[in-house]
Amino acid sequence: xxxxxxxxxxxxxxxxxxxxxxxxxxxxxxxxxxxxxxxxxxxxxxxxxxxxxxxxxxxxxxxxxxxxxxxxxxxxxxxxxxxxxxxxxxxxxxxxxxxxxxxxxxxxxxxxxxxxxxxxxxxxxxxxxxxxxxxxxxxxxxxxxxxxxxxxxxxxxxxxxxxxxxxxxxxxxxxxxxxxxxxxxxxxxxxxxxxxxxxxxxxxxxxxxxxxxxxxxxxxxxxxxxxxxxxxxxxxxxxxxxxxxxxxxxxxxxxxxxxxxxxxxxxxxxxxxxxxxxxxxxxxxxxxxxxxxxxxxxxxxxxxxxxxxxxxxxxxxxxxxxxxxxxxxxxxxxxxxxxxxxxxxxxxxxxxxxxxxxxxxxxxxxxxxxxxxxxxxxxxxxxxxxxxxxxxxxxxxxxxxxxxxxxxxxxxxxxxxxxxxxxxxxxxxxxxxxxxxxxxxxxxxxxxxxxxxxxxxxxxxxxxxxxxxxxxxxxxxx
Amino acid sequence: xxxxxxxxxxxxxxxxxxxxxxxxxxxxxxxxxxxxxxxxxxxxxxxxxxxxxxxxxxxxxxxxxxxxxxxxxxxxxxxxxxxxxxxxxxxxxxxxxxxxxxxxxxxxxxxxxxxxxxxxxxxxxxxxxxxxxxxxxxxxxxxxxxxxxxxxxxxxxxxxxxxxxxxxxxxxxxxxxxxxxxxxxxxxxxxxxxxxxxxxxxxxxxxxxxxxxxxxxxxxxxxxxxxxxxxxxxxxxxxxxxxxxxxxxxxxxxxxxxxxxxxxxxxxxxxxxxxxxxxxxxxxxxxxxxxxxxxxxxxxxxxxxxxxxxxxxxxxxxxxxxxxxxxxxxxxxxxxxxxxxxxxxxxxxxxxxxxxxxxxxxxxxxxxxxxxxxxxxxxxxxxxxxxxxxxxxxxxxxxxxxxxxxxxxxxxxxxxxxxxxxxxxxxxxxxxxxxxxxxxxxxxxxxxxxxxxxxxxxxxxxxxxxxxxxxxxxxxxx
Numbered sequence: 044x045x046x047x048x049x050x051x052x053x054x055x056x057x058x059x060x061x062x063x064x065x066x067x068x069x070x071x072x073x074x075x076x077x078x079x080x081x082x083x084x085x086x087x088x089x090x091x092x093x094x095x096x097x098x099x100x101x102x103x104x105x106x107x108x109x110x111x112x113x114x115x116x117x118x119x120x121x122x123x124x125x126x127x128x129x130x131x132x133x134x135x136x137x138x139x140x141x142x143x144x145x146x147x148x149x150x151x152x153x154x155x156x157x158x159x160x161x162x163x164x165x166x167x168x169x170x171x172x173x174x175x176x177x178x179x180x181x182x183x184x185x186x187x188x189x190x191x192x193x194x195x196x197x198x199x200x201x202x203x204x205x206x207x208x209x210x211x212x213x214x215x216x217x218x219x220x221x222x223x224x225x226x227x228x229x230x231x232x233x234x235x236x237x238x239x240x241x242x243x244x245x246x247x248x249x250x251x252x253x254x255x256x257x258x259x260x261x262x263x264x265x266x267x268x269x270x271x272x273x274x275x276x277x278x279x280x281x282x283x284x285x286x287x288x289x290x291x292x293x294x295x296x297x298x299x300x301x302x303x304x305x306x307x308x309x310x311x312x313x314x315x316x317x318x319x320x321x322x323x324x325x326x327x328x329x330x331x332x333x334x335x336x337x338x339x340x341x342x343x344x345x346x347x348x349x350x351x352x353x354x355x356x357x358x359x360x361x362x363x364x365x366x367x368x369x370x371x372x373x374x375x376x377x378x379x380x381x382x383x384x385x386x387x388x389x390x391x392x393x394x395x396x397x398x399x400x401x402x403x404x405x406x407x408x409x410x411x412x413x414x415x416x417x418x419x420x421x422x423x424x425x426x427x428x429x430x431x432x433x434x435x436x437x438x439x440x441x442x443x444x445x446x447x448x449x450x451x452x453x454x455x456x457x458x459x460x461x462x463x464x465x466x467x468x469x470x471x472x473x474x475x476x477x478x479x480x481x482x483x484x485x486x487x488x489x490x491x492x493x494x495x496x497x498x499x500x501x502x503x504x505x506x507x508x509x510x511x512x513x514x515x516x517x518x519x520x521x
Numbered sequence: 522x523x524x525x526x527x528x529x530x531x532x533x534x535x536x537x538x539x540x541x542x543x544x545x546x547x548x549x550x551x552x553x554x555x556x557x558x559x560x561x562x563x564x565x566x567x568x569x570x571x572x573x574x575x576x577x578x579x580x581x582x583x584x585x586x587x588x589x590x591x592x593x594x595x596x597x598x599x600x601x602x603x604x605x606x607x608x609x610x611x612x613x614x615x616x617x618x619x620x621x622x623x624x625x626x627x628x629x630x631x632x633x634x635x636x637x638x639x640x641x642x643x644x645x646x647x648x649x650x651x652x653x654x655x656x657x658x659x660x661x662x663x664x665x666x667x668x669x670x671x672x673x674x675x676x677x678x679x680x681x682x683x684x685x686x687x688x689x690x691x692x693x694x695x696x697x698x699x700x701x702x703x704x705x706x707x708x709x710x711x712x713x714x715x716x717x718x719x720x721x722x723x724x725x726x727x728x729x730x731x732x733x734x735x736x737x738x739x740x741x742x743x744x745x746x747x748x749x750x751x752x753x754x755x756x757x758x759x760x761x762x763x764x765x766x767x768x769x770x771x772x773x774x775x776x777x778x779x780x781x782x783x784x785x786x787x788x789x790x791x792x793x794x795x796x797x798x799x800x801x802x803x804x805x806x807x808x809x810x811x812x813x814x815x816x817x818x819x820x821x822x823x824x825x826x827x828x829x830x831x832x833x834x835x836x837x838x839x840x841x842x843x844x845x846x847x848x849x850x851x852x853x854x855x856x857x858x859x860x861x862x863x864x865x866x867x868x869x870x871x872x873x874x875x876x877x878x879x880x881x882x883x884x885x886x887x888x889x890x891x892x893x894x895x896x897x898x899x900x901x902x903x904x905x906x907x908x909x910x911x912x913x914x915x916x917x918x919x920x921x922x923x924x925x926x927x928x929x930x931x932x933x934x935x936x937x938x939x940x941x942x943x944x945x946x947x948x949x950x951x952x953x954x955x956x957x958x959x960x961x962x963x964x965x966x967x968x969x970x971x972x973x974x975x976x977x978x979x980x981x982x983x984x985x986x987x988x989x990x991x992x993x994x995x996x997x998x999x
Contacts, residue, residue: 114563182661200595
């Protein structure tokens with residue numbers, strides 16, 4: 044048993060070796076693991092069930108808006124990529140091709156589905172009556188990354204959703220591109236308890252083929268920003284490239300407006316990083332596959348009685364996701380460690396003394412606080428505690444983000460704040476060359492977003508000193 | 522408008538050109554269409570939502586059993602295929618390979634995931650405490666078919682679920698292999714209203730690498746059998762090949778037992794064939810994305826009043842999936858045709874005369890029966906009618922199956938019954954050679970299943986005349 048206990052724990056410290064700590068949490072909490080195929084991961088049931096929670100929430104929300112799910116082919120013909128030049132160039136290095144099966148047919152595995160979907164759209168859309176067209180697809184995509192693999196954050200295959208909508212007017216298209224970003228914000232903040240900053244990407248960081256890219260960025264505890272989801276106003280670029288036309292209300296042929304938007308299983312990586320600690324995974328209750336674990340404490344003289352009571356309690360808590368760990372051959376202490384490692388928000392301990400007093404001991408995963416609770420009031424207490432944990436994790440993360448989001452007035456200040464692992468607001472001229480220069484001089488800092496709600500008066504660009512056109516948040520990023 | 526109406530209808534007749542009729546129904550009911558990539562399909566929202574209904578039902582059912590979902594890589598290394606010889610040989614012709622990205626690494630897109638999953642299992646499973654391991658995966662698979670593409674039934678990519686379980690004992694493994702088949706039967710009969718025959722596959726038709734394959738077969742209206750789902754008792758073949766071992770309760774190292782089981786989007790094809798008619802799609806209410814469509818009948822003088830009433834009725838029926846078709850610019854007749862084509866089980870018509878009488882006209886898609894129904898009793902009537910349609914479709918299909926399942930005593934009888942498009946029970950010796958011979962002599966009939974519940978006394982093989990070992994059902998198949 045001792046041997047097992049040793050293997051269970053996380054060895055690296057979050058504050059000392061963040062990268063190794065993250066890897067250990069993901070693997071030891073059994074969320075995912077590296078596949079023998081280089082660059083690929085296996086998403087294990089505990090990780091996949093978090094993805095299912097995210098999917099269920101988001102899927103319901105977008106269906107209310109009127110989005111429908113569909114499924115398009117995994118393979119994309121080379122000729123489709125070639126239709127939108129910027130898009131093709133952006134994805135070319137990351138494509139995996141199929142060895143030719145039929146003369147002259149060259150197919151890649153989808154890195155994203157704009158091209159194959161819009162080819163269909165060009166046949167489906169005839170009149171303004173067919174618009175808006177709002178489709179979403181839950182699927183796997185492949186991007187042949189060469190950088191080092193990081194579970195959930197950088198793998199050659201990942202799971203995601205990609206929404207692809209078509210509109211009559213530019214206004215609608217723009218409005219809804221932002222609306223989907225708001226839906227992502229709900230998922231991040233209300234479900235995952237991760238605060239996010241919303242804004243636009245600079246010219247340099249924009250999606251290949253888009254007119255404007257909107258983004259949500261979260262700040263990880265190591266000071267790196269993580270892109271949580273993006274929504275692209277594609278303008279009419281793809282409509283032109285794929286020949287999507289519609290007959291307007293005025294009986295004239297027109298080009299429609301499009302947006303596309305996506306988030307992926309990397310959200311699970313952000314979730315792990317944001318809330319977890321040196322004991323392992325910490326999960327916000329709304330996304331925890333199991334919310335309460337009951338651990339009975341017994342010996343051979345009272346086992347039957349205690350297991351019976353534990354089952355009664357399980358029944359009492361049936362409106363939550365509850366697990367009773369009545370496995371023999373594992374000590375209570377071992378079970379405590381295991382469920383802490385695996386991030387179950389509330390532990391309920393019940394032993395012989397508790398039964399005498401008609402109580403249980405309730406332990407919070409996020410703070411480790413213990414409290415004796417009368418069984419009669421347990422249901423209510425659990426409800427309140429789950430809400431409290433959800434809020435507490437979000438507030439804690441908000442405080443961290445607020446404390447590490449600064450404004451730099453001078454280049455020295457800017458460079459120092461980046462070194463101190465902050466997200467830094469700065470005046471910026473907007474040019475791609477200047478942004479490249481900043482990246483070089485700061486050892487890799489990039490523009491993360493142009494926050495919504497820009498000030499009217501701007502100063503000089505933090506780097507080149509020309510008139511600034513924007514306030515931009517810079518940072519190191521995943 | 523006339524032009525549109527013409528385009529809407531199904532031209533081929535189910536009884537005359539079944540194949541063309543099927544294709545038209547799938548395309549015109551907007552379930553799916555051919556992709557520009559040869560052999561691939563696009564599953565459109567109306568088709569995908571049926572898949573979602575099937576997924577939701579099945580996913581809930583297997584989770585109750587203790588099955589968990591996970592996700593394994595899309596790509597499978599060549600060396601994994603080579604580990605189980607029979608399996609590798611079975612799938613070799615249908616594999617699509619990735620052009621080499623790294624020296625010596627040869628990957629194919631998964632045609633099924635036994636090999637990549639069991640490689641992980643060999644590391645995950647250590648002791649009897651880790652068993653049973655029950656995982657399922659919802660994903661896309663690729664099998665490079667060369668035969669003609671048929672939407673949902675034969676495409677190079679399809680969506681499916683694949684369950685992969687590991688057990689301590691042969692008994693458990695065998696018992697659960699059959700249990701999953703029972704779960705499939707529930708989906709087929711209770712949800713899709715398609716009656717199925719359950720049994721085992723012959724040596725010739727068994728899954729590549731399995732010890733025993735269990736199958737459910739349905740009979741399509743054109744007399745061809747369709748395999749609805751299979752569950753394989755893999756024995757210890759893959760455990761041996763992939764080195765899966767566990768420490769037993771007796772502290773000795775043992776080989777575990779495995780099963781795998783899957784069904785795919787071809788179920789949607791079976792659904793279309795079984796119930797639909799010359800007017801288009803017919804859907805059993807339990808799997809219909811929209812169960813009731815309300816069509817208001819109005820002119821400019823009474824539009825407001827009727828639309829208001831239609832909305833009241835919609836609200837009254839909110840416990841069902843209801844759609845109110847209040848589009849302007851389409852006549853009621855056009856709407857009737859459209860929703861008949863698209864298979865909505867119940868149509869509720871409401872016009873000025875109906876309002877006067879506090880009634881609506883309710884029309885059943887399956888029988889075309891019309892009935893005036895008081896608005897006060899509509900909720901109850903709809904509930905009953907949906908149940909009635911679900912049962913009626915199932916009973917009708919059962920009657921068809923029963924009427925076309927025969928027993929042949931002689932070769933002539935056997936050959937004639939096959940020509941008459943029946944499923945034919947016959948005494949069979951069990952040999953692969955004899956089965957090949959039957960296939961040649963009957964222009965393609967294959968053994969579909971060895972029904973559960975074999976008789977004790979058997980006669981002579983219908984073909985070779987040797988002692989029969991089994992009663993087998995033969996038929997033409999998709």
